[in-house]
Amino acid sequence: MFNRLVDLLRPRNVVSEIGELQDSAVRSIAADIVDLQDREWEDRAWVYIAVNHEILTEEGRRSSTQASVLARKPGGKLEDLDFRLSRPSKAKLLALREAMTRKGEDAWTILDLTIDRNGQYDFQFSYAPPPRLNGDLLHSPLSNLLEQYLATRGEG
Secondary structure: OHHHHHHHHOOOOHHHHHHHHHHHHHHHHHHHOOOEOOOOOOOOEEEEEEEEEEEEOOOOOEEEEEEEEEEEOOOOOOEEEEEOOOHHHHHHHHHHHHHHHHOOOOOOOEEEEEEEOOOOEEEEEEOOOOOHHHOOOOOOOOOOHHHHHHHHHOOO
16 A cells, blocks of 8 residues: 555656656667678668666666677578667666666666567566676677577578
8 A cells, every 4th residue: 555655646657657768768779770780781671689788887887788680681581780779778778777766676787678570579677796797798698699589480
């Protein structure tokens, strides 16, 4: 009952705000995919996006991001490409984290986000120490994204 009262006293529905922030972050990240790490986007069409984002705010808002997109050129094979997350996208993820803490949740340190071409997305949060920011520079959870995708979806 106390939680319901606290929810009623909040100036804005935080759950609604979190949903809006997630939608906004997804749209921003989907726009980032054309900024590939080592090639041009050209005429590719994306199929699936995965992001692993680590953050520590206690030490001056340090973050580390791995972002991959599965895409293909017309008639081509599915490729696993790395892209850069823009500053606005990172700011949206930070705003989401802050909104969640205002809701009373602990501040997450790791976000795993997947986005399907059909618009469905999934945010998974972890509160564990972030591996890359704690010195494991080889931690690469998206390294076999294409193989995992093909194994579960059977598309090629």
